[in-house]
Amino acid sequence: MTSKSDVISSNPLSFALEILKLLAEKPHKKAELEIALGDRGFVAVDLDQKIERTIRKLRSCGFQIQGAPNCPYRLVESVFPVLLAEEQRESLVLAAHVLADMGFSTQASQLYRIGNIRSAVQSSTLKVDFHPPVDYSDEAIDQTVRLLQQRIQQKRRFVLWYCSSKGREAAWDLDKCELRLHNGVLYLFAVVPTMRSRRFDYLPNVDQNFMFRIDRILRIGAASQTPWTYSLFPTLTIRYRLFGDLSTYKPRRSQEKEQLRQDEAGFVEIITEEEYLFWFRQRILQYGASAKVIEPQWFADEIQDVLRRAFLNYENREG
Structure with a gap:
């Protein structure tokens, strides 16, 4: 008698869908995929070869999956069809329109592709009064944002090189920080632990909080071994x-x-x-x-x- 797990492990479609689910969560090395798939009941003597064959088939179907020797597989873009009701499509168009007007054109185009929305129906009756200083989808800006997200997740102090509105360049030692969108402009909001205030003779104080416009950040240093001192922003x-x-x-x-x-x-x-x-x-x-x-x-x-x-x-x- 064939068990349910045997049926699942021998079903090519289930196997491919499970790989897509895993890669949609995060990049995986082949060995990590083998362990995860084995835990889900996909057992085979040539499991590593089966993974390679399935990923080749997925690529031929249009799924963009990056991978190289000693590097994890990464799902770059999925072509999995998304079926949307009329109201859902309208909501997706509205969200994409807002993102585009706020300077996130690449993210907006991704929403259009997810919903398979043609340019002819991309118009919106909502007008967004945002005037971002740059296109936040620019490759250099996008890389800056990704690095900052990594530093925020690491929760360790790091150094940031920044050019002020007056053209002055300086290095800043930062503690707790987060990305904030304020009046249509994207900032890194951070605590500068070494900052001394002329108004307060105690620490922490609100004058230690600084904002750094993303498009003026010159360089981001590596995370140090020093954990964040601050769990909250001073107020x-x-x-x-x-x-x-x-x-x-x-x-x-x-x-x-x-x-x-x-x-x-x-x-x-x-x-x-x-x-x-x-x-x-x-x-x-x-x-x-x-x-x-x-x-x-x-x-x-x-x-x-x-x-x-x-x-x-x-x-x-x-x-």
Whole structure:
């Protein structure tokens, strides 16, 4: 009597599908495929040769699988058909359109290929108001992002060489970091453990957090043997009020919570834990007369000084 495992192990289609599943998860060396396939009930005397024959057949069917002696097999692109309902296709088109407008054209084209969507139906009624400084699908940028993702996964300190907006090049020793997309621009957000602040006499503090625009990164050093010291980004507690039309605001950011609401007085008071003061300052300033920072006082003074200088720009009609 033939067992179920014998049927599975002798079924070429099941064998090929299992190889595709494994390669879709991550690259595998031939020896690793043999072990994984054996654990799944695929047993054969010539299992290594069977793997080679199957991968050749998969390549002939259009699956792009890289492989070389002493190197793992890597699935570069799958041609496996994906059947989508109309709403699913529309969602895929919308996601691809947003990615393309945000500067990720290669990733967008991959979504189009996954859904087998022709260019004639790639238009979207949604307009995305993003103006990225570069195409993040550029080969050099893509390589930078991949290296940064590796460093983030390794969770070890490393050195980054960076060119500022003023053209100054410098090396930065970085601790905890992550990639962030802010206002259509991709940054590496990181803690600089050696940074000293003029505003704080203690560590850690929010001034140790820095952002590095991805397209200005010159080089990324190897991961060191020193693990990250920081498990969280330092923050600063800020209390602010919103007035007028913004008095109906309800916190939607994870770091914010409502402290006080007085509908008769027409304001809401928010407490927030901010990781990067420049971004928060820009948000408060765009609210104009509808916002006021309550504390800390030194930060409220900074906002007041910026608004005063902005007023003087309009006071001087000649400039």
